[in-house]
Amino acid sequence: MQKRLTSLDAFRGFTVAAMIMVNFPGNSDFVFFTLRHSIWNALSFTDQVAPFFLFIIGVSIHFAYSNKSSQEKPSLYKKIILRALKIFAIGMFLNLMPTFDLSEIRWTGTLHRIAIVFLICSIIALHTNWKQQLIILTTLLLAYWFIMTRIPYPGEGKVMLEPGKNIAAYIDSLYLPGTMWQKTWDPEGILSIVPTCCTTLIGMLTGKIMKSELPENLRLNYLMILGVGMSILGYFVGLSFPVNENIWSSSFVLVTGGFACLIFASMYFIFDVLPYSKYSKIGVVFGVNAITAYVLGDLLGLVFYGIKIGGNSINMHFFNYFNQLGVLPELISLIYALLFVSIVSIPCWILYKKRIFIKV
Secondary structure, three states: OOOOOHHHHHHHHHHHHHHHHHHOOOOOOOOOHOOOOOOOHHHHHHHHHHHHHHHHHHHHHHHHHOOOOOHHHHHHHHHHHHHHHHHOOOOOOOOHHHOHHHHEEEOOHHHHHHHHHHHHHHHHHOOOOOHHHHHHHHHHHHHHHHHHHOOOEEOOOOOOOOOOOHHHHHHHHHHOEEEOOOOOOOOOOOOOOOHHHHHHHHHHHHHHHHHHHOHHHHHHHHHHHHHHHHHHHHHHHHHOOOOOOOOOOOHHHHHHHHHHHHHHHHHHHHHHHHHOOOHHHHHHHHHHHHHHHHHHHHHHHHHHHHHEEOOOOOOHHHHHHHHHHHOOHHHHHHHHHHHHHHHHHHHHHHHHHOOOOOOO
């Protein structure tokens, strides 16, 4: 049995910490460009956080569900479906906070997407080998590219890849229930489930490499080659289907999948091959209770951003104080976000020290 990869927990944890950091700035009107989601075609630091987490889920899926016997599968179906439902339910709970107004309910979001992709890719893992997964990945990427870049937008008579005017947005306008994130379209809609599954499939193939009996140096070489190769391929695909998180374009899948491979390989080398695992501790503290940390961020956000003290929330008191001292507004927002992550880390650290790992 292979030992637990410190690098996987660390990568998961650093990614969750990054999620919290970009979600809770000091003042959302003053944020460095790369710490915002791109408005449309582009790639910021923030754009890469969600695909990194889905990539990590893929690696974990391979470790958990690959090579299972037919006798084990029936019980695994129940666990997989139950876990997906619990993650989706938590996502709905967070969407409804703090008013719990059912008239403005949104049925999509980060945890919702994670739940759906986890369910689909886990079932794929139970019934396919790595070669079949590679075929599925390639087929889905090509199919999504064709649908988005070759099918004209209804009523316009031409292909469109604009906000709210693309095939993914059109399908959402017909079939996606509830309130959409951008009113007329949603970045986490129905059709984009296809490419997000591809991101997780890349993680599953990476997990295959990591679980193999190959020597450590060969695993690293394969991960580096895979990472560089996908990044370059994503660049060229992007010439016809631009890198875009909002529609999770095929080029976006390849570029972010390539970057994820390179970062994971780097962490594997530093934390698992070299004797520097102690430096992974901050990431591991978040990583072993990843969903819990994410939920804690949203719950604490109600306190730090929702409660008014002297007419302003805590984050705005912090921002206004340092803004009056002449500190760069974007820097104030970043410092506050890092402090907020530090506050969230306290209960995560307590759970870690007590060896309490909350499994969803």
